[in-house]
Amino acid sequence: MPAILGDRFRRLREAGDITQRTAGRAIHADASKISRLESGRTHWHEDDAAVLLDLYGVPAAARQRYLTWAQRVNGPSWPDYDDTDADSGLDALLGDVPLQLVRGYEHGVIPALLQTREYADAALRMSREELCEDDVAAVLELRMRSQEMLFDRHPPTVWLVVEKTALLRPVVDTTLWHRQIDHLLMLAELPHVTVQLLDDAACGPARTGESFTYLRFRNFRLHELVRTQQLSGAICRDLPADTEPYLRTADRLAMLAAAPRAGIERIGELRRAVPEPGAQPGPGAG
Template identity: 30%
Template structure:
């Protein structure tokens, strides 16, 4: 979709409908107020049609939503390119390089207040060193010209700014031991990456837990996943499952419940954050 995936379209519609209800207006009254046909209001609220950023701005004005941060989040859900969301749109400079799915993922990540992730193969992108990111990119996209590899690494590093924001993104990650044992880029690169994990894990808004091989079977064996949570808008959590050529977004309440429970279970099976740091440092010393 031009203005974002179905998950954001439906979430945006539901929130706009809630704002209309709180304003005490019917869809017909809103349509008359802004000069639209009632069916347009209904299509936006049900997610049947994409909402252009300008249309969202018109509705927010009608509902007297003035808070700039809240407006920026609504506009970002509609794929805003305007000045109000400019600080969240740095990735547009790489539009010719990044597929729409990746751009949309970055957009969600930039607006999230919390991320919970299970990784079973590689270090989370937000925690990768430049040389580790380069090695992962080369392995995943074999044959890509060196210039494009450089740009993709730049994108990966730019994404990490969310951890230095105000407020910073809250990151909770459970890492399968295989992530730490696989020498991506060679043992020197991996050793420096492990030391980077120990360093970042000491930040108050970052929590890393290791799921050791000794834990045996666990729900995460089905594959990695990520859960985005957002501020200011209720019930906006999204589960993301990454595949080789695309990402799957899950938004149903039952899916969110299942993956939230799975993540909680994995945290219970994993080493504590303190023990995990020692575990990572121990593996790093031997790398």
């Protein structure tokens, strides 16, 4: 995680045509410390971040988010919401870091990247009943914003495994469920998106103890990142010893799931099997 923030500071420094040596002097260090900060080999401290933000001419409107990131990137835990601006959260930090690959699996619900706004809102309220309206709106907006990468000019490869049970779970009413399935099927047709259907017999929840998202960045200097969602927020892991087991689990789930085209056909069948409200029975029905 420190390297992701370091990469942001590197871009700020280079945009101002400032050398590592000059930046080092500003924090009473040498160029090697700036190099270590930018590569994530040294933990960030708020005091160093504040001095560099002044040197790089970062406007006051953006300053607080960088200081909040500097407080958080050294640890694995990120709250879904708090008293600071939503733009200083994990989704905002990762928001403009180009991704190469996204893989994931979620227990019990359709993966967040494939959710409609209505489904995401209902799922969030169901799992986080303690949230006030403002917190729900803030978290929902961040989750919707994260989906924009699916339509980027150079989008990442996205490969998600969806539980059959999750598709049938009544998170929303029938009308909104049909919209959600249609949305999922539309996204699955994108050339860079692969969706696989996992039958109940594959026992997905028993094979992995938690929902997870695996991220690989286009910048080869950044380690792969695994994000797991907890009730209190997200936990991030970026050491190879921690991320590789999740990649192996993603491979195992993909092998157990239906082939992409076959799975999409079965999802379409599930949709057609649930009548839309007000739909008239076909000829010979009943």
